[in-house]
Amino acid sequence: MPFLETAFGKWMMTFTMAMVPVLELRGAIPMGIAAGLPPAAACVTAILGNLLPVPLIMLLARRVMDWLRGTAFFGPRIRWLERRAHLKGRIVRKYRLMGLVILVAIPLPGTGAWTGALVASVLDIRMRNAVPAIFLGLVIAGMLITFLTMGVIRLF
Numbered sequence: 001m002p003f004l005e006t007a008f009g010k011w012m013m014t015f016t017m018a019m020v021p022v023l024e025l026r027g028a029i030p031m032g033i034a035a036g037l038p039p040a041a042a043c044v045t046a047i048l049g050n051l052l053p054v055p056l057i058m059l060l061a062r063r064v065m066d067w068l069r070g071t072a073f074f075g076p077r078i079r080w081l082e083r084r085a086h087l088k089g090r091i092v093r094k095y096r097l098m099g100l101v102i103l104v105a106i107p108l109p110g111t112g113a114w115t116g117a118l119v120a121s122v123l124d125i126r127m128r129n130a131v132p133a134i135f136l137g138l139v140i141a142g143m144l145i146t147f148l149t150m151g152v153i154r155l156f
Contacts, residue, residue, distance in 0.1 A: 010035040018049030024112040043146040057117035085122040104137025
């Protein structure tokens with residue numbers, strides 16, 4: 001029996017896919033459900049997988065960006081990324097933690113836990129405040145994606 005056909009394999013695939021930037025839980029939940037996980041299990045697994053890299057991103061993002069900013073190749077790219085984070089962070093600056101929840105909860109490209117962690121890091125939001133806000137945003141986004149996925153499945 002191949003690994004991905006086992007229940008643990010399906011769970012690990014969903015968990016790992018949720019950690020990948022851009023895909024995050026928006027891609028992991030439909031994939032987990034399509035693989036045969038119950039919708040609630042796919043949702044919880046994707047939320048946990050998507051939340052796992054957040055503290056690491058917040059701890060290392062500033063240090064890595066400061067280090068790379070000094071290089072000729074990465075310097076302009078880091079400045080572009082910071083400008084983008086500041087643009088995404090307008091709603092977060094205005095509403096603080098509720099803005100961070102909204103940024104993460106909207107299941108569109110360019111939003112999610114990775115972007116939320118980067119914005120929180122750039123805006124110097126403390127981790128003890130940012131992680132619960134990002135978690136709440138992930139729960140909202142996870143429920144939305146699960147309901148949308150189940151609605152699409154029922155159509156076919």
